[in-house]
Amino acid sequence: MANLTINEKTFTLDVEPDTPLLWAIRENAGLTGTKYGCGIAQCGACTVHIDGVATRSCGVSVSEAVGKKITTIEGLASASSLHKVQEAWIAQDVPQCGYCQSGMIMAVAALLTEKPKPTDADIDEAITNICRCGTFQQVREAIHTIASA
Amino acid sequence: MNKHVSPRMNRRAFVIGTAAVGAGLAIGLDIPFGGPAIVRAADGSPEIGAWVVVRPDDTVVIRIARSEMGQGSLTGLAQLVAEELECDWSKVSTEYPTPGQSVARKRVWGDFSTGGSRGIRSSHDYVRKGGATARVMLIQAAAEAWKVPASECTAANSVITHTPSGKTTTYGKVAEAAAKLTPPADVKLKDPKDWKLIGKGVKRLDTADKTTGTMIYGIDVKLPGMLNAAIKDCPVFGGKLKSFDEAKVTGMKGVKKVVKVGDTAVAVVADTWWHAKTALEALPIVWDEGDNAKVSSESIAKWLAEGLDNAQPAYVGNKNGDAKAAIAGAAKKIEAIYSYPYQNHATMEPMNATAVYTADKCEVWCGTQNGEAVFAAVLEASGLPAEKCDVYKVMPGGGFGRRGQTDYVRQAVTIAKEMPGTPIKLLWSREEDMAHGRYHPITQCKMTGAFDADNNLVALHYRLSGQSILFSLRPEALQNGMDPAAFQGVAQSGEAAFGYSVPNLLVEHAMRNPHVPPGFWRGVNVNHNAIYMECFMDELAQAAGQDPLEFRRKLMGNHPKHLAVLNAVAEKIGWSTPAPQGVYRGIAQVMGYGSYVAGAAEISVSDGNKIKVHRIVASTDPGYVVNPAQVERQIAGSFVYGLSALFYGGCTVKDGKIEQTNFDTYNSMRINEMPKVESVMVPSGGFWGGVGEPTIGVAAPAVLNAYFAATGKRIRSVPLRDQNITFA
Incomplete structure (x- = not known):
């Protein structure tokens, strides 16, 4: 059993401590917005925020996440409105298949918290998620749109 | 709010929904477009023909048979229907009819297959007629209610107006009456010049849920009582499962059952997928790998190289004059051998399907490009x-x-059959997905070009050796053994026609099919054919001492549409003016999937092997552009996919198995490596070409030709990873 704080709620989950956080989130907490892509922290589809830091949840064990503040894509919006990254993604039609976009959006949200007006170089360094559909052009444009708002 | 309705995950709702539709259908079955009996959607709203449901509140549901997988054709197809329907676009949503419903209604929605960039180009006519038919019926219903001739009424934005009196009504108010009418036998479609919605870059209908984590993908399906399965298939294609030691894992946490899947695979079923996967990793498995375990990339390469020998048998795909004689008597000739490797699709979501089986019913939930093929499976x-x-x-x-x-669907059903009544979600690990792809076919190509004394190209011999996709997947499509699709981009005519006139031409294919299963991989045979031909075209230009663009233009006089897109990219990239200091250009063109495309790249190279791509310009003439915003995204995305394959892709074979296991050994481009793609759309009208795939063909050759311009070095094999060439 483990207690995890996800999206400001406490989940008491019947899960072994060495289970990757990704699978605890998806299968035990039932929040499927966070995606499985590789399981080896290469692709970024499973990116969540742990204490505000964009983290690939497939590479973190449940025991390491206990006591931390975990935010998934489902917890990014406030009760009254979407997060500005989500709004920009909708306004600029960023997603294609969309499967990588939960992780992409979480990575971008963390970047913008750290650097509200990122340069192209900042984006290149921080956003290393794989998107096989190839939405990079729209991702970059949407980030700049948010930054210039 | 525009929205694509995801199928409901509540199984009870599904059963009720399909039963309700089925009851309506039983009456309407003999009348393809609805007929006097009202056919109702699951919520009770009437169908106005099979493609359109109109609700009392004026919202419109448009049925989409083809699959959305990110390419945007769900939105494009809805635009086509809505254009003729004259409905209020802001009140449009979409839904997928199921393959079972379609079969029960004599395939009223036609082909579900979504590949070959066909989604829009092969259904535009009948889906527009579906929209037009509904409009005519709705207007007729209003006219009958008003007791006026239908010819005095018009429709726009879901409002019907009786022009002489100024009376108006809405689609929702007349839908019930319209649904009872006999559909018109024929309808006239709009002239393209009158289109209002087609050609507009309207927003996609399926974006919002993709930003909040609420879009349901196959991996997210949840059903009551569902268990999860992880699977391992024999890593050597053609090998078999010999034995496994079930006792070693049956006591592990969450494990419910270990299932033999066919002759080649074993699956562990558990409460969670993580438990299933963990137990599968611990399961001792013995494989009977068979003779294919002796095959390696080296042995395949040797076998394909033998096929380049003219003495070996080959199928002729395109021919004029006598290329061999012209080459023998030529003043000058050059020759080059190129190769292209296996590639894995590496979709971000690994293969998966959820199945529930009882003796009375089998239902499957999955992402698929071909609902009807899944249904048959x-x-x-x-x-x-x-x-x-x-x-x-x-x-x-x-x-x-x-x-x-x-x-993957067959596997899921096979496992579900072992546990009747229990829904089973089968999910492949990334490693399983890498090991069991349907790979881009492997080929080599020897090209020989010959010139007369004035450096005119007089002959070209294009000899391909390697794998046929149709041989493996659609043998019924072979023509006396020949795979006509092998000649995509270098074919005599049709949707992938060669764009050059050469007086003596021989294009042939020595078919050699290694044991690694091939598949249709975005761009398919256009990928390697465009690299081979367009890189060799640069080699020919250099041999003739001519500019690569000018050399091509001289051969393209009889191919004005090919030439137009090539000219469009040349102009946009500024071919006639010098590139910036240290920057070099490459250019390429090809035809595929009924569209004419060209690309140009500007790159710089540092240390001889580090490439920075500064600019990409791509042009397409697909006849008509339904949604320019989505076409732009498809063009850009095709370059990411094509350049990922060029730089990082390539699956190698050792001991009969694919060596790459995950994104650490099969990498994909990131945002820092990809420049903006500048799209130039030049739709010339009168034909319908595809969009999702064609431009991928020019991605790699444009960059490779620029690399030669920068370094003087020809790269004749893919991926660049294997030649120690990287992104800067």
């Missing part, structure tokens, strides 16, 4: 008749051709 794997099966399509996390196959 479910019938076969379950042994149940069509009326007892159905398939519910959900959003696929990428397709690129991989999800046109049904191997």
